Amino acid sequence: MPELIQPVQSGQQLINDIRETTVADDSVAIWWLGQSGYAIKSASHLFYVDLYLSEHLTKKYAETAKPHIRMTEAAIRGTDLENVKLLFSSHKHSDHLDPGSMPDIFSNNPEAQLVLPGALKEYAITTLALDGDRLIPTNGDETITVNGMDVTIIPSAHPDLTKDEAHGHLFIGFIFDVDGVKIYHSGDTLVYDGLADRLKPHNIDIAFLPINGTDARRGELHVPPNMNIEEALQLAQDIGNPLIIPHHYDMFTFNTVDVKLFIEQADSSGQAYKVMQCGEKFEWSKA
Numbered sequence: 001m002p003e004l005i006q007p008v009q010s011g012q013q014l015i016n017d018i019r020e021t022t023v024a025d026d027s028v029a030i031w032w033l034g035q036s037g038y039a040i041k042s043a044s045h046l047f048y049v050d051l052y053l054s055e056h057l058t059k060k061y062a063e064t065a066k067p068h069i070r071m072t073e074a075a076i077r078g079t080d081l082e083n084v085k086l087l088f089s090s091h092k093h094s095d096h097l098d099p100g101s102m103p104d105i106f107s108n109n110p111e112a113q114l115v116l117p118g119a120l121k122e123y124a125i126t127t128l129a130l131d132g133d134r135l136i137p138t139n140g141d142e143t144i145t146v147n148g149m150d151v152t153i154i155p156s157a158h159p160d161l162t163k164d165e166a167h168g169h170l171f172i173g174f175i176f177d178v179d180g181v182k183i184y185h186s187g188d189t190l191v192y193d194g195l196a197d198r199l200k201p202h203n204i205d206i207a208f209l210p211i212n213g214t215d216a217r218r219g220e221l222h223v224p225p226n227m228n229i230e231e232a233l234q235l236a237q238d239i240g241n242p243l244i245i246p247h248h249y250d251m252f253t254f255n256t257v258d259v260k261l262f263i264e265q266a267d268s269s270g271q272a273y274k275v276m277q278c279g280e281k282f283e284w285s286k287a
Contacts (some may be wrong), residue, residue, distance in 0.1 A: 005250060007034075007075035007279030014075055014279050015082060018046070026180035027285035028206070032276040034072055035095050035251040036187070036210065042179040045149050047086040049174065049185050049208075052251070053078050054100025066221045069253040075279040078104035084112040086147055090187025091158060091171045092120050093224075095251065099128055106130050115146060115153075115174075118167035140169025150177040154198050156189035158224050180286065181205050188224065188248065191231045196238040204239055206284065210248035212257045223255055229262045233271050243284065244273040 009017055014031065021029045023043050031039040036050040053076060057068040078101030087105065089097040097116065102124075106112055116124060118137030124130045136146060140163075143152045152175040155161050162170045176183040184199060185208040199207075213228030226248055227235065236244050244266065249256045259275055266273045274282055 004070065005072040005278065007073060008277045009279035009281070010073070010075045011080065015080055017281055019083070021281065021283075023179075023283075024285065026287060027283065028178070028181050028183065030206075030245070030276070030282045030284070032245075032247075032278055032280060032282075033075055034278050036090075036185075036208070036247045037096075038185070038208065038247075040176070040178075040183065042181065045086070045147065045178050046083075047088065047149075047176075048081075048084065049088045050090055050096040050187065051078070051087065051101055051105075052095040052098045053080075054098055056098060056100030057094050057252070060094070066223070066254055071250050071253055071256065072278050078102065079108060081105050081109065084109035086149075087112060087114045088151075088174055088185070089114060089116045089120075090156065090173060090185070091117060092123065093188070096187065097124075097128075102128055102130060106134065113146070115144075115151070117170050117172055119164040119170050121167075137167065138172065139167065140172040151175065152177070152202065154195075156187045157192040157195075158188040158226070159190055161192065175199070175202050175204070177202075181284075184208065184242070186210060186227075188226050190225060191227050191235050196235060199235075199239040204242040205286065206245060207236055207239070207242045208245045208247050209235065211246040211259070211262050212248045212255060218255060221254070229257070229265050232262075233265060233269055236271055237269075241271065244271060245276060245282075246273065250278070 029041045061068045115136045121137045125132045155169040156171040156173045158171040173186040184204045209232040210226035214225035
């Protein structure tokens with residue numbers, strides 16, 4: 001088995017860095033926690049998006065046609081997180097709403113609330129044993145205010161714009177308007193007709209976009225596709241060229257892409273980007 005990619009920070013060192021970092025207005029600090037998972041801190045908020053911190057999928061698919069062989073060692077576990085107030089999950093897939101982490105996070109952080117698609121509320125209560133009073137369901141096409149932060153929630157296509165008639169969209173992305181910075185986290189999505197039109201008016205500063213795309217083998221295994229490198233770069237161009245932070249790679253061997261290809265194409269196109277290492281802190285400011 002190949003050697004795991006090591007986080008640049010992990011465990012208590014990473015927890016201390018998140019806790020002790022101070023952030024000015026019009027700025028954010030970002031830590032990549034693997035796959036599509038991030039801690040994001042502004043002058044007045046700290047929140048987490050699409051965390052996958054466990055070995056849940058490796059265990060679940062160990063004896064199947066699509067073993068989830070981990071590529072990057074987990075920087076932290078759900079039991080490590082402290083003082084968590086706000087989490088976001090874009091959809092049900094376990095690498096975005098982790099059954100191996102979320103119950104521990106809720107148990108250890110009694111003030112934690114989770115924003116998630118409304119169609120998943122019952123699943124979160126009955127299967128993940130999360131406190132329903134601490135869940136914030138969304139129909140996936142609205143703007144809400146949580147803990148004083150405005151969040152515009154837009155549909156994602158993974159691969160379709162799947163919608164539950166009673167509860168709304170099952171796959172979503174988030175536009176965070178936080179202390180002078182506009183951040184788009186796509187969740188998992190293809191670039192669908194109208195996505196750029198939804199995003200452009202928000203004047204996005206930073207866009208977290210998947211780059212793993214798909215291929216014939218993953219198609220045969222019925223792995224839902226994401227946008228690929230070219231599509232991510234084109235989407236950024238169409239919405240005003242925000243800084244791209246690519247995600248959804250270097251987690252599982254069967255469903256990844258070489259990020260060097262993204263770097264080459266982004267450099268060729270002149271697109272601003274930041275490729276992060278797991279556990280790394282990246283500080284960004286408009287100034």
